[in-house]
Amino acid sequence: MVVVNVYAPNIYTNRRRLWDKFLSLCNSIEGIWLIIGDFNEVRVPEDRWNSVFDNNNALHFNNFIGAAGLLEYPMLGRKYTFLSGDGKKLSKIDRALVCSDFMTKWPNTSLRALERNISDHSPLILSSGASNYGPTPFRFFNSWIEIPGMVEAVNRGLNKQGNENFKDLLLG
Incomplete structure (x- = not known):
């Protein structure tokens, strides 16, 4: 199993390089993949509230996810995982991406975004279901x-x- 905790760069050109590196790793290391954390990127306009959606950046991010064969768990709890410092902008930039083998092995897994108490990000809990x-x-x-x-x-x-x-x- 390959687990990657992500804190992606704020600068979009550096994020694009990171997607390329991740894709290269996904293609070169065999295993069940889980990539979770702060991607600093959204996938669709609905992942933002009161801020500008950049279609080009989202396209690169979505292309990386598709090329790597990754899937995203639907998020329970909160719709947005990040609150800007001024409290006016919300984004879903934190997520969990997994390969299809992960979803097959743990089909009842859920991802939940909890309340933000300390950070400007919501903590994420990935739970594999009832035991x-x-x-x-x-x-x-x-x-x-x-x-x-x-x-x-x-x-x-x-x-x-x-x-x-x-x-x-x-x-x-």
């Missing part, structure tokens, strides 16, 4: 011992014969 950690642990509170008949009920359950690996499943 099954086995049965929920049985909890016993000491106060239950005071319930009349509780000790006897537990002993009956523990003495039951069965094929269960977990004795608490026999306590029914």
Whole structure:
């Protein structure tokens, strides 16, 4: 697995060089790719609010994504991930790009943009979905011992014969 954390340059010519370098890396290193972070670029006009969309820069960025065979997870939470210093402009410049093998291996993955508290960027959380950690642990509170008949009920359950690996499943 190849994981790249991006903080792309602010100058568009340097970003274009970065896309070329990433494309070269994607073509030369085999693996499952995840490129996540601040790309300092938008893909479509809807990724900006109250700021100018540059079609040419977006075209280069989208061409890189297509040529590298990358896909983007839809973002949950916030629509925009960056707030300008004066608080007047919003952009979606932070994202997660993955190869198709990543999406196939983790189809229930989601990307969420959280609230901005410290930075002018929203933190991103890439979550691969629900995990099954086995049965929920049985909890016993000491106060239950005071319930009349509780000790006897537990002993009956523990003495039951069965094929269960977990004795608490026999306590029914």
